[in-house]
Amino acid sequence: MSYDDAMAQFDPAFGLEVHVELNTATKMFCGCPTEFGAEPNTQTCPTCLGLPGSMPVVNAKAVESAIRIGLALNCEIAPWCRFARKNYFYPDMPKNFQTSQYDEPIAFEGYMDVEVEGETHRIGIERAHMEEDTGKSLHVGGSAGRIHGADYSLVDYNRAGIPLIEIVTKPVLGTGARAPEVARAYVGQLRDLLLGLGVSDVRMEQGSLRCDVNLSLTEQDSASLGTRTETKNVNSLRSVERAARYEVMRQAAVLVGGGSIRQETRHWHEDTGVTTSGREKSDADDYRYFPEPDLVPMAPSREWVEELRSSLPEPPHERRARLQAEWGFSDLEMRDTVGAGALGLVEETVAAGTAPAAARKWWLGELARRANESETDLGSLGVTPADVARVQALVDEGTLNDKLARQVLDGLVAGEGSPDEIVGARGLAIVSDDGALGAAVDHAIAENPEVADKIRDGKVAAAGALIGAVMKEMRGQADAGRVRELILERLR
Amino acid sequence: MPESSEHTITREQVAHLADLSRIDLSDAELDDLAPQLSVILESIASIQGVAGDDVPPTSHAMPLTNVYRDDVVRPGLTAEEALSGAPEVEQQRFKVPRILGDEQ
Numbered sequence: 001m002s003y004d005d006a007m008a009q010f011d012p013a014f015g016l017e018v019h020v021e022l023n024t025a026t027k028m029f030c031g032c033p034t035e036f037g038a039e040p041n042t043q044t045c046p047t048c049l050g051l052p053g054s055m056p057v058v059n060a061k062a063v064e065s066a067i068r069i070g071l072a073l074n075c076e077i078a079p080w081c082r083f084a085r086k087n088y089f090y091p092d093m094p095k096n097f098q099t100s101q102y103d104e105p106i107a108f109e110g111y112m113d114v115e116v117e118g119e120t121h122r123i124g125i126e127r128a129h130m131e132e133d134t135g136k137s138l139h140v141g142g143s144a145g146r147i148h149g150a151d152y153s154l155v156d157y158n159r160a161g162i163p164l165i166e167i168v169t170k171p172v173l174g175t176g177a178r179a180p181e182v183a184r185a186y187v188g189q190l191r192d193l194l195l196g197l198g199v200s201d202v203r204m205e206q207g208s209l210r211c212d213v214n215l216s217l218t219e220q221d222s223a224s225l226g227t228r229t230e231t232k233n234v235n236s237l238r239s240v241e242r243a244a245r246y247e248v249m250r251q252a253a254v255l256v257g258g259g260s261i262r263q264e265t266r267h268w269h270e271d272t273g274v275t276t277s278g279r280e281k282s283d284a285d286d287y288r289y290f291p292e293p294d295l296v297p298m299a300p301s302r303e304w305v306e307e308l309r310s311s312l313p314e315p316p317h318e319r320r321a322r323l324q325a326e327w328g329f330s331d332l333e334m335r336d337t338v339g340a341g342a343l344g345l346v347e348e349t350v351a352a353g354t355a356p357a358a359a360r361k362w363w364l365g366e367l368a369r370r371a372n373e374s375e376t377d378l379g380s381l382g383v384t385p386a387d388v389a390r391v392q393a394l395v396d397e398g399t400l401n402d403k404l405a406r407q408v409l410d411g412l413v414a415g416e417g418s419p420d421e422i423v424g425a426r427g428l429a430i431v432s433d434d435g436a437l438g439a440a441v442d443h444a445i446a447e448n449p450e451v452a453d454k455i456r457d458g459k460v461a462a463a464g465a466l467i468g469a470v471m472k473e474m475r476g477q478a479d480a481g482r483v484r485e486l487i488l489e490r491l492r
Numbered sequence: 493m494p495e496s497s498e499h500t501i502t503r504e505q506v507a508h509l510a511d512l513s514r515i516d517l518s519d520a521e522l523d524d525l526a527p528q529l530s531v532i533l534e535s536i537a538s539i540q541g542v543a544g545d546d547v548p549p550t551s552h553a554m555p556l557t558n559v560y561r562d563d564v565v566r567p568g569l570t571a572e573e574a575l576s577g578a579p580e581v582e583q584q585r586f587k588v589p590r591i592l593g594d595e596q
Contacts, residue, residue: 025563025564030568032566040585042570044568049569049574058560059561061563137588150590152589154588155586156585156586157574157586290551293552296554298558299558
């Protein structure tokens with residue numbers, strides 16, 4: 001069923017659960033480091049391995065980050081709350097429970113305003129609670145590392161115990177056909193907000209921000225919400241939109257065919273763009289939550305909360321308005337920049353010395369195209385704001401023209417090193433040396449005698465054809481201005 | 493058998509809990525345990541009857557709050573130490589049997 005047909009009959013409601021790994025130096029309950037990419041099982045201790053007799057102690061910095069996130073999302077901060085054990089048997093947690101928060105989240109009842117195409121949608125925040133990340137399992141045997149059909153699994157506990165904040169929205173209603181876009185914009189703006197707070201690396205490709213998409217359909221004119229599915233493993237902004245769109249079409253087809261939606265967990269497959277059925281959602285009762293006896297309650301003082309509130313960075317909508325004024329962008333340019341998830345990238349590029357218009361041109365033009373082609377996000381391309389600023393500086397100083405600059409971007413995306421290294425390795429710098437240029441100019445004049453005669457007769461505009469010939473011979477690396485001068489010197 | 497009341501735990505509930513806890517109970521053990529657990533629940537219920545609404549449920553014996561640690565790295569275990577108790581190791585990871593069900 002097409003998306004438009006689905007929309008004619010149903011109204012989507014969605015909710016998002018975002019897990020953010022905090023960028024604290026140590027884990028939630030022990031002093032183990034949290035660095036990404038370390039050798040397996042080199043960042044563990046008796047506490048995060050769940051060995052008998054070990055005792056957890058809460059990381060103060062993680063509590064501070066949780067409160068700051070809550071405040072930035074306009075939440076209430078609990079005057080008193082506890083951790084709870086979520087009991088389940090699965091080897092990604094060696095303790096056989098995950099330390100989480102249950103009915104006493106540290107932050108609750110907030111909202112975030114999300115802009116899509118100039119319209120503001122207020123997304124209600126149900127809660128933001130603290131918990132710990134799980135270990136990483138590698139499934140061996142079966143097909144392509146998938147859990148089903150695997151012969152056995154290998155577990156690395158470096159990630160087990162890293163502080164996580166789970167941010168849960170209320171059901172978002174009334175966004176109609178825009179639902180997938182609004183969902184994507186929410187995650188994108190949440191990422192920017194977290195980046196602004198400096199509490200997380202928020203790198204979706206490294207799993208430091210992960211997203212589950214809950215979605216249900218309601219028949220037009222019906223008052224009650226339909227049965228929802230929870231789609232996991234949605235790990236890029238683009239996938240948030242695609243997965244929501246896919247679930248709308250899938251659920252609509254099931255409902256129109258007379259079927260009913262099962263409340264279940266589904267898995268998003270980035271490569272094929274579909275979701276597949278996972279387990280039936282287990283009952284919260286089955287987790288047998290109870291207050292964690294090894295951790296005493298948290299009671300953040302009101303003074304501390306107010307101190308953290310007063311040191312929050314500028315809220316996103318104020319920041320957008322300020323940047324738009326500073327950069328002199330039109331409403332449309334600003335909207336495109338925000339929509340592409342490029343606000344922070346442009347800001348950092350400008351801070352690195354690039355003119356705002358040039359920064360926007362690269363991120364929303366060439367780089368957005370490359371991101372789209374490789375089905376990834378701008379932030380995941382492997383190109384940094386400092387790289388872009390350097391490329392523009394090379395253009396400004398005349399070492400590169402736009403065409404050569406684009407080749408440098410290709411090199412950056414391919415991971416060939418810094419812009420200067422790529423210019424050197426690929427031999428991309430503009431040639432303005434008269435010796436090399438003069439030979440190419442003489443050659444072009446010899447090859448195009450009629451054009452040369454026109455210029456001799458005073459038709460200077462004809463020089464363009466000769467410049468083109470020189471450029472072709474020099475693989476686009478000739479300094480066009482100097483070539484023109486050399487041609488005119490010879491023919492006038 | 494105690495009389496059926498809201499504090500009774502049924503045989504089916506005990507079987508479900510045993511399943512969640514990965515405890516393999518025989519039929520005879522279920523028959524034996526369900527009434528015993530019900531007696532415990534009855535006892536707790538009578539204590540709850542004494543506590544008024546002004547007494548909050550107790551989760552911690554000591555009246556402490558806000559026990560935190562600074563965010564400073566402390567030495568932990570080497571991979572060899574971490575894996576020393578593992579029944580099986582492969583690729584410097586804990587090798588575990590095939591997992592049924594899903595990740596959380």
